[in-house]
Amino acid sequence: MTTATTTAAELAALLRPSILRLTRVIRNQRVDLSVTLTQLSALGTLNTRGPMGAGELAGHERVQPPSMTKILGALEEHGLVSRVANPNDKRQAIIAITDDGIALLAAERESRNEWLSQRLAALTPEERAALQAIVPVFDKLAQL
Amino acid sequence: MTTATTTAAELAALLRPSILRLTRVIRNQRVDLSVTLTQLSALGTLNTRGPMGAGELAGHERVQPPSMTKILGALEEHGLVSRVANPNDKRQAIIAITDDGIALLAAERESRNEWLSQRLAALTPEERAALQAIVPVFDKLAQL
DNA sequence: TATTGTTATACTCTATAACTATA
DNA sequence: TATAGTTATAGAGTATAACAATA
Known part of the structure; x- marks a missing residue:
């Protein structure tokens, strides 16, 4: 058990570079070059949460409105x-x-996610469970 | 338990936007404007792993050599x-x-990490433990 | 006046291609 | 020839400031 000995500051210092590096690797896995990762994320949010205004979508994606203008x-x-x-x-x-957007998201799950899916499949069940558990924690952290 | 019902592809689709959004939020927490998050990460790796060549550092940081040239x-x-x-x-x-670099890293742990540390401190012990456990999993995933 | 969104601009981040210098 | 690194160039990602249109 090393949990108790790690302070929040130490954890922050470990977590930031780790997330940064993984994001770089994920961003570079571009199978379909027509849509970028940033655009894909916004598209996914529209699919999950339904139609909304540009400002609201910017809020969900944690970008400023002018950035969302460009993405949209x-x-x-x-x-x-x-x-x-x-x-x-x-x-x-x-x-x-x-409908095209929905179709693209479906295709992405098979092609563009392939790399990450393969990596995930190579993990132990415990590691995959840890990843699944981390999503809500990240979303909570990203809440400003 | 919903673990077993989530496929790798579904997990990938959940994880990517989540990481992307958290990275955006972290990147924007720039207290000290002189050093960027990318530079700070490379500096931290030099501190942890000791002196090395530019190419090796680029490998650790998962960036291409020309990017590291700029960072350095x-x-x-x-x-x-x-x-x-x-x-x-x-x-x-x-x-x-x-020595200045080491001093800057130390100062960062107190000032620039402050935002993230506060967020981390607001989490439950279980959530913090989950974050700590995720670091090696991310590092494994980022292994090309 | 306040709000929604866009345009204009600029900086960060990062890559690929081409090059230099050394091995 | 192969390797380590840099220079040149370009595109993605994102923000702040200023603006337009509508409420």
């Missing part, structure tokens, strides 16, 4: 999302994933 | 690392952390 522009260009004018508020358009 | 240029400019010519191989310089 790329997704719309590829026909993966559509904007429907909100009749109640003309400033806002409601953004929804399209 | 910034660190050297701030006097945080020094290069000593390798007498056995004039192509290579051995890079080591300086």
